[in-house]
Amino acid sequence: MIALVGPPNSGKTTLFNRLTGLRQKVANYPGVTVEQHLGMVNLYDGRQASLVDLPGVHGFSARTLDERVTRDVLEGKIEGMRSPDALILIVDVTRLEAQLMLVEPVLEMDLPTLLVLNMVDELEARGGSIDQEVLAERLGVDVVRTSARTGIGVEEVRAYLHKVACGDTSVEHIERELSNLAGSRALPVIDAFAARRRLVRSVVQDAGFASPRPSRLTEKLDSVFLHKVWGPTIFLAVVLLVFQSIFTWAVPLMDGIDWIVGTSGEWIAAALPDTWYRSLIVDGVWAGVGSVIIFLPQILVLFLFLGILEDSGYMARAAVIADRTMYRLGLQGRAFLPLLSGYACSVPAILAARTIEDERDRLATIFVTPFMTCSARLPVYAILIAAFIPNEPVLGPIMNQQAATLLGLYGLGVVAAIGTAFLLKRTLLKASPTSFLMELPPYRIPAPRTLLLRLLDRSKIFLRRAGRIIFAVAIVLWVLTQFPRAQGGPPDIEQSALGTIGHVIEPVIEPLGFDWRIGIGIVTSLAAREVIVGTLGTIYGVEEADEESLALQEILRRDIEPGAAIGLLVFFAFALQCMSTVAVMRRETAGWKWPALQFFYMLLLGYLGAFISFRIF
Amino acid sequence: MQLPAVAEQAHIEDLRLGDVPMQQEVELVSIDLPVELAEPLLERGVLPGCRICPVQSSPGGDPVVSVDGSLLALRRETADCLCVRLVSPFQDVG
Ligand SMILES: Nc1nc2c(ncn2[C@@H]2O[C@H](COP(=O)(O)OP(=O)(O)O)[C@@H](O)[C@H]2O)c(=O)[nH]1
Numbered sequence: 266m267i268a269l270v271g272p273p274n275s276g277k278t279t280l281f282n283r284l285t286g287l288r289q290k291v292a293n294y295p296g297v298t299v300e301q302h303l304g305m306v307n308l309y310d311g312r313q314a315s316l317v318d319l320p321g322v323h324g325f326s327a328r329t330l331d332e333r334v335t336r337d338v339l340e341g342k343i344e345g346m347r348s349p350d351a352l353i354l355i356v357d358v359t360r361l362e363a364q365l366m367l368v369e370p371v372l373e374m375d376l377p378t379l380l381v382l383n384m385v386d387e388l389e390a391r392g393g394s395i396d397q398e399v400l401a402e403r404l405g406v407d408v409v410r411t412s413a414r415t416g417i418g419v420e421e422v423r424a425y426l427h428k429v430a431c432g433d434t435s436v437e438h439i440e441r442e443l444s445n446l447a448g449s450r451a452l453p454v455i456d457a458f459a460a461r462r463r464l465v466r467s468v469v470q471d472a473g474f475a476s477p478r479p480s481r482l483t484e485k486l487d488s489v490f491l492h493k494v495w496g497p498t499i500f501l502a503v504v505l506l507v508f509q510s511i512f513t514w515a516v517p518l519m520d521g522i523d524w525i526v527g528t529s530g531e532w533i534a535a536a537l538p539d540t541w542y543r544s545l546i547v548d549g550v551w552a553g554v555g556s557v558i559i560f561l562p563q564i565l566v567l568f569l570f571l572g573i574l575e576d577s578g579y580m581a582r583a584a585v586i587a588d589r590t591m592y593r594l595g596l597q598g599r600a601f602l603p604l605l606s607g608y609a610c611s612v613p614a615i616l617a618a619r620t621i622e623d624e625r626d627r628l629a630t631i632f633v634t635p636f637m638t639c640s641a642r643l644p645v646y647a648i649l650i651a652a653f654i655p656n657e658p659v660l661g662p663i664m665n666q667q668a669a670t671l672l673g674l675y676g677l678g679v680v681a682a683i684g685t686a687f688l689l690k691r692t693l694l695k696a697s698p699t700s701f702l703m704e705l706p707p708y709r710i711p712a713p714r715t716l717l718l719r720l721l722d723r724s725k726i727f728l729r730r731a732g733r734i735i736f737a738v739a740i741v742l743w744v745l746t747q748f749p750r751a752q753g754g755p756p757d758i759e760q761s762a763l764g765t766i767g768h769v770i771e772p773v774i775e776p777l778g779f780d781w782r783i784g785i786g787i788v789t790s791l792a793a794r795e796v797i798v799g800t801l802g803t804i805y806g807v808e809e810a811d812e813e814s815l816a817l818q819e820i821l822r823r824d825i826e827p828g829a830a831i832g833l834l835v836f837f838a839f840a841l842q843c844m845s846t847v848a849v850m851r852r853e854t855a856g857w858k859w860p861a862l863q864f865f866y867m868l869l870l871g872y873l874g875a876f877i878s879f880r881i882f
Numbered sequence: 883m884q885l886p887a888v889a890e891q892a893h894i895e896d897l898r899l900g901d902v903p904m905q906q907e908v909e910l911v912s913i914d915l916p917v918e919l920a921e922p923l924l925e926r927g928v929l930p931g932c933r934i935c936p937v938q939s940s941p942g943g944d945p946v947v948s949v950d951g952s953l954l955a956l957r958r959e960t961a962d963c964l965c966v967r968l969v970s971p972f973q974d975v976g
């Protein structure tokens with residue numbers, strides 16, 4: 266296995282995609298979530314090499330979780346993952362001096378290393394140059410110049426991988442100036458860095474590195490994007506555009522999927538004999554899975570935007586703009602990306618918080634991330650809002666009550682997140698002032714290939730999850746409705762095992778105006794929020810199998826009071842009903858303390874919120 | 883952590899990066915921050931002796947500086963902990 270290492274934004278992912286194409290997958294290893302991309306590279310004469318794309322780091326001091334994961338992978342400490350046979354260190358050659366600060370710690374790993382000077386296209390366009398031969402000689406490693414964007418030099422990287430696969434590489438134990446540094450660990454940290462810096466400077470000077478002119482484009486764009494007035498204006502416009510696009514551009518696609526799921530459901534219902542398993546398949550599994558797949562377009566649009574914002578370099582500026590406000594709330598600018606990603610799904614969002622260097626800031630960020638209205642809440646919101654909120658205009662023609670309710674629920678999440686962050690930073694996570702440091706990469710045009718591959722990844726993860734959890738829950742539920750047998754047939758649903766469970770929890774949820782059916786829905790949706798749709802589908806489907814089948818919305822309207830329905834919406838806005846999030850929290854915080862606290866805190870908030878709504882409305 | 887590069891410079895240590903006007907290149911003299919907060923700076927090449935030039939100010943009034951061809955955004959609280967001295971743009975520091 267060969268690992269790609271380098272600072273953030275040096276082009277690791279772009280090169281990785283060039284080399285592996287579609288032969289890649291997101292791998293997870295026990296212990297830590299290494300949501301790492303593993304891929305196969307085709308070499309010559311039929312050989313293959315596996316390549317792993319690691320998070321960007323500036324060093325291996327293990328201050329951030331990203332750094333810790335990267336170091337563990339490089340040292341072969343990840344369970345079930347081989348330690349790398351060779352490394353590819355990739356740097357942005359336009360910022361060579363700063364980026365080469367990583368060269369010494371990487372070479373200290375004593376593995377065959379290829380130094381990739383990426384973005385030569387940009388270096389040359391801006392009038393810089395470098396003699397790679399001298400660099401290779403001084404550092405004792407192979408060096409290639411590439412442009413991962415245009416494909417220049419990628420074959421040379423492949424040739425190097427081939428050499429590694431054939432066992433043709435060795436670590437050159439040449440007298441590096443580095444060897445005197447090996448003992449410098451004991452020195453005060455500043456001296457070690459100063460020595461590193463001197464080495465880099467002398468190597469770079471010998472290699473005749475001529476720095477490129479500063480990027481005019483970046484200067485111009487920054488004077489707008491970081492402008493006192495324009496900066497925040499554009500920032501807000503971007504955030505609004507993201508939301509607007511989720512709710513407009515994605516809609517035609519969603520309608521299409523809805524139609525496909527609906528029609529195929531009817532088709533399946535017609536094709537199946539009218540027996541015991543028909544409602545399981547149609548109302549439980551098919552409707553349940555369908556209610557989730559429909560949100561795929563929204564997730565894709567959101568991730569497309571996040572990808573463009575990140576790869577273009579704007580996200581770093583957005584973090585700088587957000588920092589002052591976030592700082593006042595007890596968070597910091599780097600929390601902006603995770604929180605925005607939280608609108609799609611908390612799981613990748615919590616992983617994205619790994620770049621936050623301060624541990625308390627990171628904990629506070631991932632603690633409040635699940636308050637962001639993730640896409641799994643949307644099926645629930647959609648069905649309850651359609652059933653209970655009249656479609657009448659408020660504020661003139663621009664918005665109707667349904668849209669206003671949805672907006673209100675989004676707002677509720679934000680308010681809860683702000684309040685919670687504020688509270689946490691004054692109690693459990695009280696900290697001395699932290700610092701915020703953000704590197705602003707030059708603005709670049711994102712590579713479409715990278716964006717597409719990322720979307721493909723996201724779809725796969727999303728669909729797999731929708732399939733597995735919902736399918737499993739539907740089956741378990743259905744089995745529970747079939748026992749204990751009454752006169753050889755399935756019991757009346759209230760007498761079934763499921764009904765009994767429902768009646769046991771009923772006293773707890775009665776103050777909220779929910780009956781036992783909703784209770785079961787809430788219990789199953791603790792696994793994943795969207796499961797409630799399929800659950801109610803199963804319960805009502807079984808119960809009313811012989812009645813004229815009503816749409817779920819109409820049944821809900823008949824069985825739930827409006828106040829309780831609003832309470833249910835509020836409950837879903839607050840409660841942490843997502844086992845994937847709990848699991849990822851446990852891994853990211855190395856223990857049960859934070860996920861447990863988060864789960865019960867959010868549950869309590871949800872319960873109180875629902876109780877109050879039921880009393881008011 | 884006080885990290886003076888040259889001891890005699892103590893008297894000008896009251897010039898902080900936060901006070902430097904835009905486009906005025908300065909040399910970093912010392913970093914007046916605890917190790918955990920200084921380390922991210924060090925890793926990115928912000929070390930005593932390096933040249934720093936403020937190039938932008940964020941809407942919140944925080945500086946964006948250029949170091950070694952990279953752009954770094956700092957908080958002004960951090961910038962106020964970086965002691966610097968003026969250099970003429972043509973003088974070589976070696
Ligand atoms: N001009 C140019 N841009 C590149 C090159 N390689 C990557 N990029 C761009 O640099 C940005 C960051 O690349 P990415 O692969 O995401 O970096 P990573 O953070 O190291 O994975 C993206 O917008 C890429 O399109 C290159 O060789 N030349």
Ligand SMILES: [Mg+2]
Nearest residue numbers: 277278279321
């Ligand atoms: Mg990447």
